[in-house]
Amino acid sequence: MDLLDQIALCIEKGKINSQSKIPSDLIGKDGVEELIYKLLQLNTPPNKIIEDGLLKGMTEVGNKFRDGKIFIPNVLFSAKAMNHALEILKKEFPAYQLNTKGKVILATVKGDLHNIGKNLVKMILEGNGWQVIDLGVDVDSDKIIQTLKETEAKAVGLSALLTTTMLNMKSIIQDLRNAGITLPVAIGGAPVTQKFAEEINADLYSPDPSGFLDYLNKNLN
Amino acid sequence: MNSKEIFNYTAKFDEVVKKESYFENLLLQEFSSEILREYFPELFNLLKQKSKIQIGYSFFNSDVVKTLPNKIKIENQTFEIGKIIYRSLKDTESVFIITCTIGEEVEKSIWKFFNDGFSVEGYILDKMASELVELSADFISEIIEKKISKSGQSISNRYSPGYCGWSVSEQQKLFSLLPENFCGIKLTSSSLMIPIKSISGIIAAGDNITKKEYECEICEEKFCYKKRTQ
Numbered sequence: 437m438d439l440l441d442q443i444a445l446c447i448e449k450g451k452i453n454s455q456s457k458i459p460s461d462l463i464g465k466d467g468v469e470e471l472i473y474k475l476l477q478l479n480t481p482p483n484k485i486i487e488d489g490l491l492k493g494m495t496e497v498g499n500k501f502r503d504g505k506i507f508i509p510n511v512l513f514s515a516k517a518m519n520h521a522l523e524i525l526k527k528e529f530p531a532y533q534l535n536t537k538g539k540v541i542l543a544t545v546k547g548d549l550h551n552i553g554k555n556l557v558k559m560i561l562e563g564n565g566w567q568v569i570d571l572g573v574d575v576d577s578d579k580i581i582q583t584l585k586e587t588e589a590k591a592v593g594l595s596a597l598l599t600t601t602m603l604n605m606k607s608i609i610q611d612l613r614n615a616g617i618t619l620p621v622a623i624g625g626a627p628v629t630q631k632f633a634e635e636i637n638a639d640l641y642s643p644d645p646s647g648f649l650d651y652l653n654k655n656l657n
Numbered sequence: 658m659n660s661k662e663i664f665n666y667t668a669k670f671d672e673v674v675k676k677e678s679y680f681e682n683l684l685l686q687e688f689s690s691e692i693l694r695e696y697f698p699e700l701f702n703l704l705k706q707k708s709k710i711q712i713g714y715s716f717f718n719s720d721v722v723k724t725l726p727n728k729i730k731i732e733n734q735t736f737e738i739g740k741i742i743y744r745s746l747k748d749t750e751s752v753f754i755i756t757c758t759i760g761e762e763v764e765k766s767i768w769k770f771f772n773d774g775f776s777v778e779g780y781i782l783d784k785m786a787s788e789l790v791e792l793s794a795d796f797i798s799e800i801i802e803k804k805i806s807k808s809g810q811s812i813s814n815r816y817s818p819g820y821c822g823w824s825v826s827e828q829q830k831l832f833s834l835l836p837e838n839f840c841g842i843k844l845t846s847s848s849l850m851i852p853i854k855s856i857s858g859i860i861a862a863g864d865n866i867t868k869k870e871y872e873c874e875i876c877e878e879k880f881c882y883k884k885r886t887q
Contacts, residue, residue, distance in 0.1 A: 457691065457695055458691060458692060458695060459691075460691050507687065508687065508780070509687060509688050509689075509692060509777070509780075512776045512777045512780055513777060515776055516774065516775075516776060516777055519774045546847045547825050547826070547847045547848060547849065548849075549849055549853050552780065552783065555771065555776070555780075559776065573853075574845065574847055574849050576847070598819050598820070598825070599822070600818075600819050600820070600822070600823070600824055600825050601819065601825060
């Protein structure tokens with residue numbers, strides 16, 4: 437296995453460095469930290485490390501999460517390893533600008549304060565090269581519209597956990613359309629369904645972060 | 658009991674969390690034992706150190722409580738509780754409006770973890786904090802149950818705005834029946850409680866009120882996240 441494949445595997449397993457105790461089957465072995473420095477010694481360009489190593493690993497994470505082969509804790513550890521890798525690259529190449537595919541706004545809708553699902557989407561999108569503007573929880577239409585005016589976001593993702601608050605997705609989409617905003621709006625969250633997405637004219641429903649990522653990569657990259 | 662009675666109490670962590678292993682067992686459903694060994698002890702101590710548990714209730718007796726189809730009236734406020742909750746509360750004689758919180762400091766620690774890139778720690782602490790506020794609500798339910806059982810009556814499950822078809826916007830009415838800043842909880846304009854890790858709701862009491870073994874048994878809501886996790 438070459439170093440780039442190894443680093444992709446370390447992202448997938450959430451292996452930060454040789455000292456990391458998690459995962460236990462890789463104790464003592466190189467993590468993303470050691471592998472990045474080995475790759476840099478071989479003059480591997482940072483964009484190659486990112487695209488052929490880190491992003492490859494995160495794509496696998498997204499796919500396995502979608503397919504139910506890994507669970508939330510695995511995604512968290514992968515995101516942690518990914519952040520660590522990017523920090524090293526930023527330190528070694530202060531002037532290097534990470535290529536981003538574009539900006540995406542994420543928000544948990546008004547009346548709802550559940551942020552774990554949204555945070556997972558954020559990790560998967562960021563780990564795959566999208567810049568996320570996280571508006572947090574209990575977010576109303578005005579805040580989204582204002583942020584869209586101030587940024588060049590390409591899409592909006594809305595999250596809700598409760599059957600009573602997912603109804604606010606409808607009014608947010610209506611407000612965005614009334615304000616002349618035609619950007620795609622994706623919705624997700626435990627009670628949300630494809631049927632509901634169609635009823636409220638959302639552009640996409642996805643039961644997992646990968647569905648939203650695939651949509652962004654395919655249509656807006 | 659008087660027509661209206663207020664109870665407010667700052668609970669000790671150990672009163673609410675009877676066994677430390679409760680959290681470990683809960684987390685083991687999702688995390689491997691190797692992850693828990695690495696993270697649990699420190700996060701449990703942080704939770705214990707940062708949480709400030711406040712619980713309370715306001716009691717309303719039968720003079721000021723009335724049920725109507727899919728509604729319950731308490732003093733001058735009529736709550737649209739919907740058919741799911743109404744089925745369990747239609748024989749209500751008296752009502753306790755309950756609140757509890759674990760304070761703001763734990764939430765700040767959770768956000769700090771996420772903002773600093775420590776998402777694993779943030780996620781685990783968030784899970785424990787959510788469970789702690791549920792345990793706090795269970796604790797106040799136990800206090801109420803002991804009190805009410807003396808008169809031979811029973812209590813219902815607790816029901817909260819935002820769940821089982823009861824709109825979260827009705828928090829405003831609920832809090833209008835409580836003293837200002839009760840348990841240190843405030844409402845935002847969109848009816849969310851600050852501190853975030855707080856619970857509000859009602860518990861009914863009466864001769865013909867029963868507690869369901871599992872509250873989802875009474876609910877026909879198809880898309881609720883609780884149904885999806887069963």
